[in-house]
Amino acid sequence: MQTRLAPEFAGTPDGALADAILRRCVHCGFCTATCPTYQVLGDELDGPRGRIYLIKQMLEGAPVTRATQQHLDRCLTCRNCETTCPSGVAYGHLLDIGRKVAEQRVPRPWPERALRWLLREGLTSPLFAPALRVGQWLRPWLPAPLRAKVPARQQPGAWPRTAHTRRVLLLAGCVQPAMAPNINAATARVLDAAGMQAIVAPKAGCCGALRFHLNDQLGALAEMRANIDAWWPHIEPTDGSPPVQAIVINASGCGVTVKDYAHQLRHDPAYAAKAERVSALARDVSELLPELLPAWQQRLGTQGLPAGVPRQLAYHPPCTLQHGMRLRGGVEQALRTLGFEVQLPAESHLCCGSAGTYSVLQPQLADTLRARKLQHLHAAGTPQAIVSANIGCITHLQAGTALPVRHWVEVVDQALQATAPPA
Known part of the structure; x- marks a missing residue:
């Protein structure tokens, strides 16, 4: 052209x-x-x-x-x-x-500007978690469209306390700790089961994707720099401790953004080299599966999946995982290796309509795409649950179906917890 x-x-x-x-x-x-x-x-x-x-x-x-x-x-x-x-x-x-x-x-017309400001400032604010708790308390009385946007309250379970020599940083994210805290806790537990310790840097926050896609690109770059600053003492420790082996991300929308830090900050003389290092260390949790699977299989033993764990799963691969990071097939194969029956739906390459804040800004298109996606997911065998790899997809899909929609890490964690030795 x-x-x-x-x-x-x-x-x-x-x-x-x-x-x-x-x-x-x-x-x-x-x-x-x-x-x-x-x-x-x-x-x-x-x-x-x-x-x-x-x-x-x-x-x-x-x-x-x-x-x-x-x-x-x-x-x-x-x-x-x-x-x-x-x-x-x-x-x-x-x-x-x-x-x-x-x-x-x-x-933009003022209603659009106001909504975008609310999403940009509200979802990344420390006040989001208490505001969500109020919404969850009021959830039974909320109108149906609003109730669908407020997930039921979730108990995360215990965070593992065992120290391991193999350590990784875990990005907690901005909305995930409040909306679905069990995803981070489950990730820490499945890593712990394979002898890997997950560390959360307290000052790390939003990956920057939310602001970036709402056209606050300067604000997004500031969040990227803040995360690099929060992670750097663990990447280049000065206290003699070993450096972390990876930055693990369990929300693929965040993962594709962190892997892009090197591109976004390439012209920043103070951060370009550090951003390149961070992007090189960034891993979606599924990229660790070759290291994790042997320990998980040993824990599960020859008995297979414990009773009560959903065996038949329909898997929705998020766009940010399969198209943004070009990671395909790893999750499905790992789950099948552990004994799950995993089906990919028809049109598995197409978006579910979540796309970060898209489902709020373009609700009609988002709902149309969700209905199309759920029709295929429901038809993928006889699933007991839908699993995915991104908080946005999980929340968006759950609002349209009675089937439980979970992160794939959560079902693995459920299986491992059922076989854990007594404390």
């Missing part, structure tokens, strides 16, 4: 990156076949190829309209198109640039 960047973008870091990405696109249209919003809306401008044209026009100096902004807003950032693209177009990074330009050029 030939480009002629407007003078204001020519020679800038964003302009140079966008130009390189645009030139890889060959207009083939393979991306439209796997784009969820194009499949639902049938509009070329609501598919990757159409959005690429819109971004190209913006960067070449064409007027940016409210319609342009809305087409970019409706993208889920699922990056399925990147998996499909034969030319290797880095659509996600191009979309970040396009959204930033549109945000600067097109004033």
Whole structure:
């Protein structure tokens, strides 16, 4: 694709990156076949190829309209198109640039600005957890649409206290400790069962994804730097203790962001090298499965899965796992090795509609995609539970089904806890 960047973008870091990405696109249209919003809306401008044209026009100096902004807003950032693209177009990074330009050029109506501010500031605030507890207490009396957004209160269970020589950092996240605290505790327990200690750095917070995708990119970069500062004493200890072996992340939406720190901070002289180190250490918990499985199998022994553990599972691989991080097949294979019966639904490559705050900002599209996803999940054998690997997907799917929706780590933890020796 030939480009002629407007003078204001020519020679800038964003302009140079966008130009390189645009030139890889060959207009083939393979991306439209796997784009969820194009499949639902049938509009070329609501598919990757159409959005690429819109971004190209913006960067070449064409007027940016409210319609342009809305087409970019409706993208889920699922990056399925990147998996499909034969030319290797880095659509996600191009979309970040396009959204930033549109945000600067097109004033949003005040209700949109207010909602985005509330999501940006509220979900990352220390007040989110107490506010959620109030909502959970009031949950039985809330209107159905609001009640669906408030998960039932969950008991996390005990955090393991055994110290191990093999240590990893665990990103707690911003909303997950309040919405689903058992995911982090279960992750710590399954790591402990394999002789690995999970450490949470108290000053580490939101990974930055939430602000970044709400176009507060400066705020997101500040959160990334704060996390690097919180983790660095464990990565380069000065007290003689051994460095951590990895930064483990159990929310794939956070994982794909932390792995991108090196890209996002590449022009920051104070943080570029540290960000590269952090991205290299970042691991989705599923990437540790080759190290974890032998210990888990030994714990379970030859008896197989204990009674009461859901055996038949339908697995929803989040987009951030399979398209963002290109991690496919590992979770399903590991669960089957442990004795679970795991089914992938039809259209397993398509987004469930959660996409971070997308389900709040684009509720109609999100609900349509969720209904489509759940129809396939329910038809994947006779599942006793749905499992996934991202808090956003889990919460979004649970709001539309009576089947329990859990992180896959939780069902492994349940099996291991049932076979644990008495304390």
